[in-house]
Amino acid sequence: MSKIANAFKGGNGKAFIPFITCGDPSLEVTEQLVYAMEEAGANLIELGIPFSDPTAEGAVIQAANIRALSGGVTTDKIFAMVEKIRKNTQIPMVFMTYANVVFSYGTERFIKKASELGMDGLILPDVPYEEKEEFDSVCKKYDMDLISLIAPTSHERISMIAKEASGFVYCVSSLGVTGTRSEITTDIGAMVKLVKKVKDLGGDFIKIMTTGILDFATKGHVTSEPLSREEVFAMTAAAHDAGLSVMAHVNGAQAVMDAAEAGVDSVEHGNFQNEESICCMAEHATIWVPTIVTVSNLLENGRYPAETLAWIFETQKKGLQLAFEKDVVLAAGSDAGAYGVLHGKGIREEESVMRKILGAENGQELEKRLAFGEKKIREKF
Numbered sequence: 001m002s003k004i005a006n007a008f009k010g011g012n013g014k015a016f017i018p019f020i021t022c023g024d025p026s027l028e029v030t031e032q033l034v035y036a037m038e039e040a041g042a043n044l045i046e047l048g049i050p051f052s053d054p055t056a057e058g059a060v061i062q063a064a065n066i067r068a069l070s071g072g073v074t075t076d077k078i079f080a081m082v083e084k085i086r087k088n089t090q091i092p093m094v095f096m097t098y099a100n101v102v103f104s105y106g107t108e109r110f111i112k113k114a115s116e117l118g119m120d121g122l123i124l125p126d127v128p129y130e131e132k133e134e135f136d137s138v139c140k141k142y143d144m145d146l147i148s149l150i151a152p153t154s155h156e157r158i159s160m161i162a163k164e165a166s167g168f169v170y171c172v173s174s175l176g177v178t179g180t181r182s183e184i185t186t187d188i189g190a191m192v193k194l195v196k197k198v199k200d201l202g203g204d205f206i207k208i209m210t211t212g213i214l215d216f217a218t219k220g221h222v223t224s225e226p227l228s229r230e231e232v233f234a235m236t237a238a239a240h241d242a243g244l245s246v247m248a249h250v251n252g253a254q255a256v257m258d259a260a261e262a263g264v265d266s267v268e269h270g271n272f273q274n275e276e277s278i279c280c281m282a283e284h285a286t287i288w289v290p291t292i293v294t295v296s297n298l299l300e301n302g303r304y305p306a307e308t309l310a311w312i313f314e315t316q317k318k319g320l321q322l323a324f325e326k327d328v329v330l331a332a333g334s335d336a337g338a339y340g341v342l343h344g345k346g347i348r349e350e351e352s353v354m355r356k357i358l359g360a361e362n363g364q365e366l367e368k369r370l371a372f373g374e375k376k377i378r379e380k381f
Contacts, residue, residue: 002166003120007092017042018045019048019096020045020048022049022081023068024050027078027081031084034047035085035088042091043091043092044091046095046096047082047094049097050068051065053283079113079114086117090118094119094123095121095123096122098124099124099126099135102124102135107135108141111139115142120145121139122144122145124146125170129148145168146167147167147168148165148169148170149169150170150171203244206244206247207246207248208227208232208264210232210259211227211249211252212224214295216295216303216305222271226255232259232262233261245380246263246265246266247267247289248266249268250267251271253273257276257277261284264286265381266286266381267287267288269335270289278319278328282323282326285329286329289330289331289333289373290350292353293335293350294341295316297341298339299313317357321357330370332347332373334350354366
């Protein structure tokens with residue numbers, strides 16, 4: 001029986017499993033806290049290896065990651081700390097980190113080293129069940145448990161995941177990132193039913209409208225209240241669990257970041273962005289379909305205030321230029337059917353507007369990127 005299984009055996013199937021970010025405030029303190037947690041009754045301890053882009057974490061753990069990395073913490077230094085700990089205690093311990101940390105160190109090298117030092121398992125919250133094999137096979141080779149995660153939207157996949165799980169099953173109680181909550185209010189069941197209905201009717205993908213539309217008469221205003229971050233995460237996870245890709249109608253920097261971090265496959269429109277939201281799309285390889293032609297075709301036609309339209313168009317230009325600089329995956333879309341955007345013609349007008357904004361010197365590169373973006377769209381949708 002593994003040490004992890006023994007951790008649950010002693011408490012009638014229950015175990016107290018605290019988490020700590022290694023190196024916050026220092027590795028010396030982390031070592032002492034491990035001993036203190038064991039003395040206080042911990043059955044198993046999760047050691048978090050800090051990462052620069054911890055997508056599953058909320059503000060508290062993100063800040064802990066930043067402090068640890070700023071203090072010079074590295075994977076090798078954490079391994080050295082574990083070596084010291086194992087001289088004083090054999091309490092079961094697992095690493096929690098992200099796939100990129102393991103990849104960059106070398107998957108087999110990382111897992112072999114962790115096993116040799118006496119670590120018992122590994123949790124990778126950004127690796128879905130379908131992609132776990134490349135890690136799981138190495139963990140099995142070195143007698144470590146790769147811990148499986150079940151989300152509130154896993155539903156029909158739960159039995160499949162649990163059947164192959166080792167060590168224990170990590171049940172995610174709510175969607176979104178880690179952190180405190182006064183209550184969990186998202187009606188996940190209703191969202192899952194909605195997604196399943198689309199699937200049952202033969203739908204190929206899901207489009208969610210996370211925010212309202214542009215108010216062309218007011219600078220920077222988006223109509224209606226946006227969906228909450230938790231709702232966006234819930235609908236995206238439910239769709240992906242059903243094998244459906246997700247495109248999202250989104251406007252506003254925060255809403256774009258919520259969508260990208262939730263894992264939507266493409267963002268439609270994406271007006272009123274900033275550098276942070278554009279970098280977020282780049283980091284998550286989110287496809288952006290800007291639909292700038294919807295505004296450019298309205299300029300000076302008298303339907304809306306010219307000054308406001310010019311201001312909106314200027315924000316679109318800056319957003320596209322920054323996205324091009326940051327290597328965001330771009331695809332051309334026209335929002336055909338919008339006022340002044342004709343079917344069959346709008347897509348060419350969109351490409352023309354993008355070329356004008358980015359300049360002739362970037363024409364060939366833009367054409368290449370749009371071709372790549374179209375390829376990704378066709379693959380996903």
